[in-house]
Each structure stands twice: as structure tokens, then as C-alpha cells.
Amino acid sequence: MTPEAILADLVACADLPGAPNARVAECVQAHLARAGAACAVLPGPEGDRVNLFATLGPREVPGYVLSGHMDVVPVEGQVWASDPFRLRADGGRLYGRGTTDMKGYLACMLAMVPEFLAMDLRRPIHLAFSYDxxxxxxxxxxxxxxxxxxxxxxxxxxxxxxxxMQPVLSHKGKQALELVIEGRAAHSSQPDQGVNAIYPAAELLLFIRDLAAGLAAEGPFDARFSPPCSTVVAGVVQGGAAVNIIPDRCTVQMEVRSVPGQPPQAIGAQVLARLAELQGVRVSHRELSSYPALPPPEDRALAGLLERLTGKPALQSVSYGTEAGLFHAAGVPSIICGPGSISRAHRPDEFVTVAELAECCRVLRGLGQVAAG
Incomplete structure (x- = not known):
């Protein structure tokens, strides 16, 4: 099947993060089976979501992993020109949720399976499909x-x-936290009978502001990134129910984005330490998300390979994060390279072009030829 036809099937699976992903996982498995490829189904601890892993070629020798996620962001609050979960072709563009982030790449991976199997690979090509x-x-x-x-x-x-389809070498790490401050409710006419949770939250917000200023002034710095320092930002503050009630709860959601060499948790820990110091209130927190940075490679062999296959120079860094940092942390040299533009991701009328899919398949075909030796 063509990548366009496979993409239509994938887009129709509106499996969102944090929810069961049986539809899209079964779709991927069906395409692999149709092409004659076996697939390992790897349930996650949630019990209703799975990763998938398929190997083409000899399993016992080192090879290449092609990795992409199956989930897509929601469309609530967005105005689309057509059904976001039904692929629409118009003038060489293919519209639908996830077309560029990143089911277009998944479709190319699956479309290339018959060719990979016909190449008598000396080194395997592994296809990894993740959730959430x-x-x-x-x-x-x-x-x-x-x-x-x-x-x-x-x-x-x-x-x-x-x-x-430009190879990308590195990105920052991230940690997002929710901080919870609990006081005691009372009538606003008797504030001394309550404990206002918003006031200590304000102290914490000022600490986050000052911490961000310190990082900007003192570093550490890495000129390969923009901005060249780690950042910390408070993005959501929620507290209070009515103006005549002393608020008994306030939550702050914040995120850290850190340069390689400075784990985001090291910065988050400073905020958590300040949270624990707040007086007269109960505090708690939970981690919303976290992934490590992808540091620039010390060995340019992988970058050189992708530059040859794509015909494009490697880009030093991007501002968004990916699963590549986790593969790198596990000892697998990693790079980011896929069809479509990040500027279209998460937006209404997201699209990838037919030409972009063809280019991706061309690059993957070249990788298969390398693996075939």
C-alpha cells in the first residue's frame, strides 16, 4: 500500500494520549501482518495501552530503530475545514490530525516494510511504535x-x-510539575479564621520568577540552543472559588526546560524545596511529564549518515522535546528526522504533503540499502 493509503487508516484512529490505544495499535499491527512482518505487543503498566515493536532482518545483530508515537493531541476548541479524523487530499496536501505529528512518518515506516523485507538485510531495521x-x-x-x-x-x-527531513542533533530536557498548596476556608469578613492558600502561592511564584532570572544571568549556557540557558516558567495558577471566601487551595503548574548537562529535575528540586518551606499550609506535588535532553553527539557518524541520506546539513538543535532523549539515555545513539513541519503540529488543518512522504520513503529506502550492506 502507498503511504497515503496507510496514512488514511491511521488518521481515522483518533486515539488520544492518556486513553486506550487499541484502535491505532490494531491498525498498525494489521498493516505489519499484511506485509508479512511479525510484531511484539508490549502492554504498558496502565493495562489499556501498548507499545509495538517489529524487527525486519536478523534480530541477533545490531541494527537501526525507526521510532514514532501513535497518539495525537486533541482537536477540542479548534475549527477545522473538514473532519480532522478523516484524511482529506487537496492540491498535494493531506489534511488530518496527526498527519505531520507524526503519523506521516509511521505511514512511511509501514509502507517501506515490503521493500525492507525484500532487501535481504544484513543488519535489522526495527520499527518502534509508542504511546502517550x-x-x-x-x-x-x-x-x-x-x-x-x-x-x-x-x-x-x-x-x-x-x-x-532535516536531521536534528539535540534538544533540551523537560520536567513539568503541579504544586498544590492547601490552607483553610473561611468567610472573607473573617480572614483570621482561615488560611489563604493564594498568598504562599504568590511567594512561590516570585521564587520561580527569581530562579528563572538567575538561570538567565548565571547559566549554565550552551550557545547551541535558543535561549542558551535553562528556563523555568509558571504557566497555570488556579485558586479560589469566590471573592467572599478565603481560598483554601491554590495550584501552580510549572515547567523546566534544561540544556544538556543540567537535568531538569535539578532545577525542579529547588522549587520543591521552596514549596516545602512554606509555613502554615499543607503542600504536595506531582510530576506531570518529564524527559531528558538529547545532547549534541560526540561521534558524528550517525549525523553524517543522515546528512548523506537526506542531502541536507544537520540542524544543531530544536526547541521542542522528543523521545530521542530517552533512547540516548539508554545508550542508543539517536537523531531526529521526519517528514512535515513542526509549525503545522497541534494546529487546525494540520497537513503533510505527498511530496514529503515520498521524500521520507526515499530516505528510508537509502537506510535499508545501508543495512543490506
Whole structure:
């Protein structure tokens, strides 16, 4: 089948992060089976979501992992020109949720299976399909943990997030936290009878502001990123029910994005320490999402390979995060390269072009030829 036809099937599976993903997983499995490829189904600890892993070629020698996530972001609150979960072709563009982020890459992976199988591969090509990437790369770690039983240590991983098929070498790490402050409610005419949770939250917000300023002034710095320092931002504050009630609860959602070499948790820990110091209130927190940075490679072999296959120079870094950082942390050299533009991701009328899919298949075909030796 063509990547366009496969993409239509994938787009019709509106499986969102944080929810069961049986439809899209079964769709991927069906396309693999149709092409004659076996697939390992790897349930996650949630019990209603799975990762998928297929090997083409000899399992016992090191090979290449092509990796992409099956989940897509919601469409609520967006105005689309057509049904976002039904692929629409118009003038060489293919519209639908997830077309560029990143079911276009998945469709190319699946479309190339018959060609890969016909190449008599000396080194395997592994196809990795993950869940819950859009809410903090939560699923892929469970698959990575099982790689030793699935295959020989991989030579490299290509994560196909949309990069206009330009290889990307690195990105920052991230941690998102929700901080909860609980006081005691009372009538606003008797504030001394309550404990206002918003006031200590305000102290915490000022601490986050000052921490961000310190990072901007003192670093550490890495000029390969923009901005060149780690950042910390409070993005959501919620507290209070009515103006005449002393608020007994306030929550703050914040995120850290850190340069390689500075784990995001090290910055988040400073905020958590300040949270614990707040007086007269109960405090708690939970991690919303987290993934490590993808540091620039010390060995340019993988970058050189992708530059030759794509015909494009590698881009040093991007501002968004991917699952590549997790593969790297597990000892698998990783790079980001996929069809479509990140500027179209998560937006109404998201699209990928037929030409972009063809280019991706051309690059994957070249990788197969390398693996065939």
C-alpha cells in the first residue's frame, strides 16, 4: 500500500494520549501482518495501552530503530475545514490530525516494510511504535526497558518527529510539575479564621520568577540552543472559588526546560524545596511529564549518515522535546528526522504533503540499502 493509503487508516484512529490505544495499535499491527512482518505487543503498566515493536532482518545483530508515537493531541476548541479524523487530499496536501505529528512518518515506516523485507538485510531495521508521547513521553520508556529481550543493542535510533527531513542533533530536557498548596476556608469578613492558600502561592511564584532570572544571568549556557540557558516558567495558577471566601487551595503548574548537562529535575528540586518551606499550609506535588535532553553527539557518524541520506546539513538543535532523549539515555545513539513541519503540529488543518512522504520513503529506502550492506 502507498503511504497515503496507510496514512488514511491511521488518521481515522483518533486515539488520544492518556486513553486506550487499541484502535491505532490494531491498525498498525494489521498493516505489519499484511506485509508479512511479525510484531511484539508490549502492554504498558496502565493495562489499556501498548507499545509495538517489529524487527525486519536478523534480530541477533545490531541494527537501526525507526521510532514514532501513535497518539495525537486533541482537536477540542479548534475549527477545522473538514473532519480532522478523516484524511482529506487537496492540491498535494493531506489534511488530518496527526498527519505531520507524526503519523506521516509511521505511514512511511509501514509502507517501506515490503521493500525492507525484500532487501535481504544484513543488519535489522526495527520499527518502534509508542504511546502517550504527547503527555510527556510516558510510554516509550517501558519499550526501551525491554529492548535487551527484543533485539541486539541497536546501532542508532531515528525518531521521525517533523523536521522537514532535516536531521536534528539535540534538544533540551523537560520536567513539568503541579504544586498544590492547601490552607483553610473561611468567610472573607473573617480572614483570621482561615488560611489563604493564594498568598504562599504568590511567594512561590516570585521564587520561580527569581530562579528563572538567575538561570538567565548565571547559566549554565550552551550557545547551541535558543535561549542558551535553562528556563523555568509558571504557566497555570488556579485558586479560589469566590471573592467572599478565603481560598483554601491554590495550584501552580510549572515547567523546566534544561540544556544538556543540567537535568531538569535539578532545577525542579529547588522549587520543591521552596514549596516545602512554606509555613502554615499543607503542600504536595506531582510530576506531570518529564524527559531528558538529547545532547549534541560526540561521534558524528550517525549525523553524517543522515546528512548523506537526506542531502541536507544537520540542524544543531530544536526547541521542542522528543523521545530521542530517552533512547540516548539508554545508550542508543539517536537523531531526529521526519517528514512535515513542526509549525503545522497541534494546529487546525494540520497537513503533510505527498511530496514529503515520498521524500521520507526515499530516505528510508537509502537506510535499508545501508543495512543490506
Amino acid at each position: 508521547e504527547e503527555i510527556g513521553c510516558r510510554g516509550v520508556g517501558h519499550m526501551i526497558a525491554r529492548l535487551p529481550e527484543l533485539c541486539a543493542p541497536p546501532l542508532a535510533c531515528i525518531v521521525g518527529e517533523p523536521t522537514d
